[in-house]
Amino acid sequence: MSTPRIMVGVSGGVDSSVAAWRLVQQGEPVAGLFMQNWADDGSGDCRAEDDRRDAVAVCGLLDIPFHFRDFSSEYWQGVFEHFLAEYAAGRTPNPDVLCNREVKFKHFLDAARELGAERIATGHYARVAKVGGHWALLRGADRSKDQSYFLHQLGQAQLAATLFPIGDLQKNDLRRIARDARLPTHAKKDSTGICFIGERDFREFLGRYLPARSGQIQDPDGTVIAEHPGVFYFTLGQREGLNIGGVRGRPAAPWYVVGKDVASNVLYVDQDRESPWLQSTRLHSETAHWIAGAPPAREFTCTAQTRYRQPDEPCTVRVRDDGSVDVRFARPQRAVTPGQSLVLYDDEVCLGGAVIAATDAPLEQRLRTAPSPFEVSAA
Template identity: 85%
Template sequence: MSAAPRIVVGVSGGVDSSVAAWRLVQQGEAVAGLFMQNWADDGSGDCRAEDDRRDAVAVCGRLGIPFHFRDFSSEYWQGVFEHFLAEYAAGRTPNPDVLCNREVKFKHFLDAARELGAERIATGHYARVAHAGGRWRLLRGVDTGKDQSYFLHQLGQAQLAATLFPIGDLHKPDLRRLAREAGLQTHAKKDSTGICFIGERDFREFLGRYLPAKAGEIRDPHGVRIAEHPGVFYFTLGQREGLNIGGVRGRAAAPWYVVGKDVANNVLYVDQDRESPWLMSTTLRSETAHWIAGAPPARRFDCTAQTRYRQPDEPCTVEVRDDGCVDVRFARPQRAVTPGQSLVLYDGDECLGGAVIAHTDAPQAQASPFQIQATEVSAR
């Protein structure tokens, strides 16, 4: 019987996890690979899990390490996908990657690795872990264009203590070069993008299987009917594509942007100004915040924040409420801060934690009917 691995690497069949495993093998670690199936094949032919699994098997074979498989599709459905559907049904825009990391990759995967006798897990995330000042810290990846700390902000001390990010110090071109030189067949494989369980298929068609569409009116912020939409929950704030608004009599030939959603009345609101005042906010309130250190740095502090992935750092002031939620005020107005998405807080390269955005002071977030707020915005 072979000895238990010291580290189990989450091998996804992509180049990032392939190089993560290769680097650990090069360091002389006792390594095994584990492929997680998080989505059951729905018969559409769009799921790439089997192709990814074959690539993961090939990489483990190339590296001479054991390969393991676990089906977490049931756990994913209950811990991630049901929440995803509920959020869209409520008119919010969720971020399933954040929940997947918390509920599957750093929970069920970690448990599975320990059942195999491992001390730690490793993944191909572009992030870093450091231990300083008596605690574990989550740091951004060196490649700022690929940094994934945003999606990892729900991790805690116990998870970080058991986790390695072997590629966090690499830039993507260097990583692909290493993969090529190591003879890993994934070296030129295209990066996966978008929501993992949707893949390359049409988002509306997929969501329509679970949330029946209901057509409704598209209006401008003053309540004037502009067109018709196929389902209000298909759209998110700031969105331009997919509105299918043709020429509107009396209106400029300019793009339209989603600036608000009234789910109860099935109305979508749009404006032709990308920087529409209806999209701008300076404050937000979150749901209960998670702190990587176990507690916030202070009841009130200054830091930077991202309200969407790959957004430039935005200076802000954070105030922690008695109920565990946070109030955030930005130094400058923010565009399309979206309820359901994640607010992630940073002190330089260190990720402090974050929370789901509950609501903002943007006019689109105010009480219905939407157009009642028009006079308030114009007076600001």
């Protein structure tokens, strides 16, 4: 068999299966490569072997070569160590963004080229196009499944070597294609959550690596409400898992996380889902990544997402000399979370993004020990 021109990342899921099927139907010389990114930890929750068997079955049906690479060591060093450090600092990281940058579009791309392929393809809901002399990352046609948010750290060299064969499809159409083609993954449930954790208890999993200390849950006025098992288990805006029963003198309404003080081991809560303590209109980021290689201007307007599947939010972006950005939103935003990703868009085009470093939410400002970045004007 001739050397494959395109190496498809086959995950054992329906999306990558249809991606491979479409390329085969187009007559492309294709092979599949399964990436194992997490070593079996003995918990019985790792689905890697089941997924690998499904990937082998798909490649067999399509009559394309199957390859396997173990990237668990690279994942640990490039993604998981950062994940733990961020949680230990009280932030909420997004490992899927790092996984794409460090593993799927770095080590996978290198492995594909070693095997003789010119390009790679994945089952992401996104599109690539040449726009104004640059490669552009576009949203997937199915906005409810669009994954450009998780791909915003890709650059020109990666996009030039990448195909997203299902980016123009709606999920319902993709399922129909998989069923009609009799792909063995056609009815397989979509994977959810963080890839290496799977469907297991997140608190129990994180507790293996970050021994937690119980501490006080307080309202923003400092009144003790209850006790928490560890501040890193919670993120801003979270309602589930607080286990706060009836509190004397307080209404029988849900409680929401509105702040964390890691140094004092205090978790702050409020009973208003739209609590003013959760609202912010400005954020400051770490160094931004621009897909085109540079920002469109030193100051510009666009839309942004500060979490996956969030509606577009109009904003003004100002780029600082150090490469970080200051963002001001047209309206207050709920639970913008340091450690998560800010991703910027010009209509369908993903411009790039950055990790959120700080916001002007009232409680965050009150708890801040370092100088506020909002008091330092951008050069």
